[in-house]
Amino acid sequence: MATHLRPSTAAPPTRDAPAPGAHRPREKLLSRLDRGGSPYLFIAPFFLLFAVFGLYPLGYTAWVSLHDWTISGKGDYVGLANYRQLFGDPDFWNALGNTLGMLVVATVPQLVLALIVASLLNQQLRAMTFLRLGILLPIVTSVAAVGIVFSQIFDRDAGMANGLLGLVGVHPVDWRADKWSSWLAISTMVDWRWTGYNSLIYLAAMQAIPRELYEAAAVDGAGRIRQLRSITVPMIRPAVIFTVISSTIAGMQLFTEPLIFGQGPDAISGGSLRQFQTVSMFMFEKAFRNFDYGYGSAVAWMIFLVIMLLTAINFFIVRRMK
Amino acid sequence: MARHRRGVLAALAAAASLALLAACGGGGGDGGSGSGRTTLVVKTFGQFGYDELYKKYEAAHPGVTVKEENIAKLGDYAPKLQQWMATGRGAGDVVALEEGILTQFKADPGKFVNLLDYGAGSLKGNFLDWKWQQALTTDGKDLIGLGTDVGAQGMCYRTDLFKKAGLPTDRDQVGALWPTWEAYLATGERFTKAGTGAHFFDSSGSIYKNILIQQGDHTYYDTSNKLVMESNPGVKAAWDQTVRMITAGLSGNILSYSPQWNAGFKKGTFATIPCPSWMLGTIEKQAGPENAGKWDVAKVPGAGGVNGGSFLAVPKQSKHQKQAADLVKYLTAAQGQTAAFQAKGNFPSSPQAIDSPAVQGYTAPYFGNAPVGKIFGESVKALKPLYLGPQNNPINDEVTNALIAVEQGKLSPDAAWKKAVGDAKRLVQ
Known part of the structure; x- marks a missing residue:
């Protein structure tokens, strides 16, 4: 493919040909401008929008975070005091721990499951299209609906989860009272929604693996598991890296599921002892419940930095793997 | 080149109409003053039950139009209100304040019109004592709002x-x-x-x-x-x-x-x-x-x-502070509170309204005809x-x-x- 895309030096821009004589120098300038400038013009809309809706708020948030900014508006410039307070705030570290914890609890089984589902779908089955569409269905469901339904499943008194546990003689679990149980419930919601999406990405990557490799492996006596480990996984590594990075970013921004899971008027605190409060919930609580905008902005910037850090770690791992 | 200029013009026109739009959305009624009509914008959350009262007020005050802009949930309304108050535009002429929000704003009364300046001081007896005190600053010099309902x-x-x-x-x-x-x-x-x-x-x-x-x-x-x-x-x-x-x-x-x-x-x-x-x-x-x-x-x-309760206040950014204060007084008067109670069941904060036959005689059929008004x-x-x-x-x-x-x-x-x-x-x- 690449050879076709190489610009051919032999063919001059056809537009120049019919314009004769007089306006030549100006035309030349215009066409040079056109060639040098128009690509930038074409990508400009994105960067303009990014500057207005991405860069500017980012900068403004940084500016707010350096002030004592409350409900009555901008107060004194306080330098890094908000950040200093943040580093000493146990609730922030708790929220960060919860977020990273749920990230691991949700992502690891999700990707493993997605891999298994994808390899099951990557063979001749009946009703293939139906199955492939089916695993993608959860992604169309609204997060709020998922949150509400799963909150009822993980209800302490009348929930289905406790009902099933009761059948095998396990005492009812108060899902919101402990870290482990609330993390598990919330991770289930995340996984239910995203496993199908990830397995579709894996499936696409798997379809690109040449069949001969499997045939050769089969001739050499490799079983299904061995084929998965030695052929499939190494061959779809780029897809795996992509899903890991996108799951990491999504996991750092986890908000709606725990918020709906929390219930009650004070759900933003994520449980009586902040068992499942994520960093984005913590930010929202500080900025929009306590109206401490300066502090909330400092939290927002810390989330940004943590995501950057995680992405950088991902990036270096990827580079080493190459 | 001609083509180029047309583009610039179009962009300018777009920008101008955007600015116009923003002015309409934000200013809330300043457009009407030139033509002799005043539009008062009332920002509320939930249900205040004022529709009938607006009609009566408009009938009694020719040249005044009242427009209510409602946000259903308090949780959605509160951050918007913060925004309007912080940026100094968009709050309209009258805002509803839930008591928790009022308490937070009380630290900074300068953002609201002091209703004592518009003769609200004589209305003290029209409100339950604690309700009146809630909207009054500690030094007693500023009255931010007048009480509407209480979560009795x-x-x-x-x-x-x-x-x-x-x-x-x-x-x-x-x-x-x-x-x-x-x-x-x-x-x-x-x-x-x-x-x-x-x-x-x-x-x-x-x-x-x-x-x-x-x-x-x-x-x-x-x-x-x-x-x-x-x-x-x-x-x-x-x-x-x-x-x-x-x-x-x-x-x-x-x-x-x-x-x-x-x-x-x-x-x-x-x-x-x-x-x-x-x-x-x-x-x-x-x-x-x-x-x-x-x-x-x-x-x-x-x-x-x-448990809970609200107030009406006039933000300083209003261009019609006098008329707005007048509307607030009208809506929070005993008759206004009784009408709101009859419309949406919001329990009044005015002793006169509470003692009115409409409230005292009110019973709840579902609750075994309990005399809940009493x-x-x-x-x-x-x-x-x-x-x-x-x-x-x-x-x-x-x-x-x-x-x-x-x-x-x-x-x-x-x-x-x-x-x-x-x-x-x-x-x-």
Whole structure:
């Protein structure tokens, strides 16, 4: 493919040909401008929008975070005091721990499951299209609906989860009272929604693996598991890296599921002892419940930095793997 | 080149129309003043029940148009309001303030028109004393808003569960069971011993809040906005009283507005719940027609109860402050409050409105024709003025969470109290 895309030096821009004589120098300038400038013009809309809706708020948030900014508006410039307070705030570290914890609890089984589902779908089955569409269905469901339904499943008194546990003689679990149980419930919601999406990405990557490799492996006596480990996984590594990075970013921004899971008027605190409060919930609580905008902005910037850090770690791992 | 210029013109036109749009959305009615008509924009949340009143006001004031812009949920309204107030545009001419928001704005009264400057001072007698004080700054010089409704509180109870437990079911006798919270606890213990399978109340948060507001003239803050949570004996007393009820096993540990809470009204998983006037509709909806007459309303233990309530205020950014103040006075007058009560059941904060036949004679058919107008009226009149500091609501949320942790068995009462105090200190830091 690449050879076709190489610009051919032999063919001059056809537009120049019919314009004769007089306006030549100006035309030349215009066409040079056109060639040098128009690509930038074409990508400009994105960067303009990014500057207005991405860069500017980012900068403004940084500016707010350096002030004592409350409900009555901008107060004194306080330098890094908000950040200093943040580093000493146990609730922030708790929220960060919860977020990273749920990230691991949700992502690891999700990707493993997605891999298994994808390899099951990557063979001749009946009703293939139906199955492939089916695993993608959860992604169309609204997060709020998922949150509400799963909150009822993980209800302490009348929930289905406790009902099933009761059948095998396990005492009812108060899902919101402990870290482990609330993390598990919330991770289930995340996984239910995203496993199908990830397995579709894996499936696409798997379809690109040449069949001969499997045939050769089969001739050499490799079983299904061995084929998965030695052929499939190494061959779809780029897809795996992509899903890991996108799951990491999504996991750092986890908000709606725990918020709906929390219930009650004070759900933003994520449980009586902040068992499942994520960093984005913590930010929202500080900025929009306590109206401490300066502090909330400092939290927002810390989330940004943590995501950057995680992405950088991902990036270096990827580079080493190459 | 011509083409180029046309593009620039188009862009300019687009920008201009955008600016125009922004002016329309933000300014709220300044467009009308030139033509001799004034449009007053009223920003509200939930349901204030003013539609009829606007029509009457417009009829009595030719040249004035009233336009209400409503946001259904308080949770969505509050951040928007912050935005309007912070940027100085978009708030219109009259804004509705929920009491928690009002308390936070009171630290910065300059953003609102001082209604005392527009002759509101003579209206003091038209409002319950504590309601008037809530909107008045500590130095008494600034009045931010005038009261609309109050979340007058009664104690709702299940007659069938009371009967099963061998307790009286008549609302006067039930009210006589609990002159104090100590007696409420004793009744709860009697109820629990009877073994009906239900808990005595849903969760401790609303019980605690009701006990707290009966504890003198201030709670977490003193009137100079200093945090006195630890040294104010009233707060600890309310906490200890609530903890005693939890350890006696009275609480069902059911979070309000959770699915099991909603279902609880129907299934009768709890026997009593402090119910503000605005909750009656919720109970009726959740319990359903098949349970009509099973829920009834009695008075709350102790001296009165209230949960929530609102005010109307005029933001400084309004271009028609005088007319807006006049509208606020009209809507919050006794007749206005009575009309709002008849329209949407918002319980009035004006003694004259509370004593009006329309309110006094009001009964709730679903609740066995309980005379709720009378019960709620007595409840709010018994309350004393109470000073709430700027971070009152967030602090109260932390205390409620600490109580839930005790209910869940995750913290001992002492550890939970220490945590609540520590959280409060960090909030005001």
